[in-house]
Amino acid sequence: xxxxxxxxxxxxEVDQVSADDVLEDFECWDSLTVLSIIAYLDEAFKVTVxxxxxxxxxxxxxxxxxxxxx
Amino acid sequence: MQASEATPQPCVSLITGAASGIGxxxxxxxxxxxxxxxxxxxxxxxLQSLTEPFPGRFTLVQHDFAQDTGLDEHIxxxxxxxxxxxxxIHVAGVSHVSPLKALSRADLERVMxxxxxxxxxxxxxxxxxxxxxxxxxxxxxSSIYSLVGSAANSAYAMSKAALNSLxxxxxxxxxxxxxRFNCVAPGFIRTEMLDALAQxxxxxxxxxxxxxxxxxxxxxxxxxxxxxFLLSDRARWITGSVLSVDGGFxxx
Numbered sequence: 646x647x648x649x650x651x652x653x654x655x656x657x658e659v660d661q662v663s664a665d666d667v668l669e670d671f672e673c674w675d676s677l678t679v680l681s682i683i684a685y686l687d688e689a690f691k692v693t694v695x696x697x698x699x700x701x702x703x704x705x706x707x708x709x710x711x712x713x714x715x
Numbered sequence: 716m717q718a719s720e721a722t723p724q725p726c727v728s729l730i731t732g733a734a735s736g737i738g739x740x741x742x743x744x745x746x747x748x749x750x751x752x753x754x755x756x757x758x759x760x761x762l763q764s765l766t767e768p769f770p771g772r773f774t775l776v777q778h779d780f781a782q783d784t785g786l787d788e789h790i791x792x793x794x795x796x797x798x799x800x801x802x803x804i805h806v807a808g809v810s811h812v813s814p815l816k817a818l819s820r821a822d823l824e825r826v827m828x829x830x831x832x833x834x835x836x837x838x839x840x841x842x843x844x845x846x847x848x849x850x851x852x853x854x855x856x857s858s859i860y861s862l863v864g865s866a867a868n869s870a871y872a873m874s875k876a877a878l879n880s881l882x883x884x885x886x887x888x889x890x891x892x893x894x895r896f897n898c899v900a901p902g903f904i905r906t907e908m909l910d911a912l913a914q915x916x917x918x919x920x921x922x923x924x925x926x927x928x929x930x931x932x933x934x935x936x937x938x939x940x941x942x943x944f945l946l947s948d949r950a951r952w953i954t955g956s957v958l959s960v961d962g963g964f965x966x967x
Contacts, residue, residue, distance in 0.1 A: 658816070
């Protein structure tokens with residue numbers, strides 16, 4: 646989870662994030678950020694996720710639980 | 716006229732990425748035109764299903780441009796079997812949709828290895844006189860994104876723009892040996908690769924792509940037709956060009 650949060654902070658362009666942070670509240674939350682997350686999940690967790698599936702997740706933690714949690 | 720003069724030798728062409736999409740359609744069209752083919756792809760099953768109707772007129776080379784070595788030896792052996800090349804068409808390639816902040820150096824190097832360095836290796840080997848006939852035509856499948864920008868496509872765009880420059884440089888360098896180098900720059904066409912991308916991007920993606928092409932999305936045969944023209948004697952005076960085959964995408 647620690648690595649995930651660090652990487653998500655990079656993609657969301659902030660210094661740090663927590664599991665409870667709401668994704669759409671981030672200033673840089675846009676289609677390119679969603680694409681970045683799709684690419685990250687594919688590379689790090691070998692899961693293929695659509696843009697729609699990413700946007701259905703409300704928080705950073707929910708995204709992890711659905712697609713990156715073991 | 717001697718019988719041997721009246722009987723033309725079949726053209727031999729090498730196609731990479733021949734198992735699917737544009738490469739597969741081109742292979743089918745060139746088989747129909749009487750070519751013998753050397754077909755390169757990582758998908759051996761795909762190549763075998765393509766070539767079943769044409770016994771003896773092909774040599775298959777299974778090769779993954781991302782990781783395999785030894786292609787030169789396999790190509791030399793295939794040329795020994797089928798004959799020297801009249802055409803060399805590099806279709807193999809991967810897309811890579813990733814914004815800059817998610818794009819790693821490793822990602823970029825992988826895309827360049829498959830899409831671009833492979834083309835360099837192929838022409839370096841096949842341009843040796845013992846591997847080709849006089850007047851060999853080389854075609855690289857480039858992309859509209861080698862000509863115009865697109866968000867989240869920098870790695871792919873770099874790899875395809877480099878093909879354009881490679882073709883132009885070699886067109887000048889090897890013109891004294893009557894070798895021709897050209898690119899086709901396709902727009903979006905319906906292939907398995909596009910369908911896989913559309914699945915990730917959402918339900919409106921294909922509709923939006925369709926809207927961006929004045930003549931609608933293309934088909935593999937559209938690109939094959941353009942490549943066949945560039946391979947032919949009708950394109951004898953065309954070299955160093957990038958032919959847009961994109962339904963008007965880059966005309967806007």
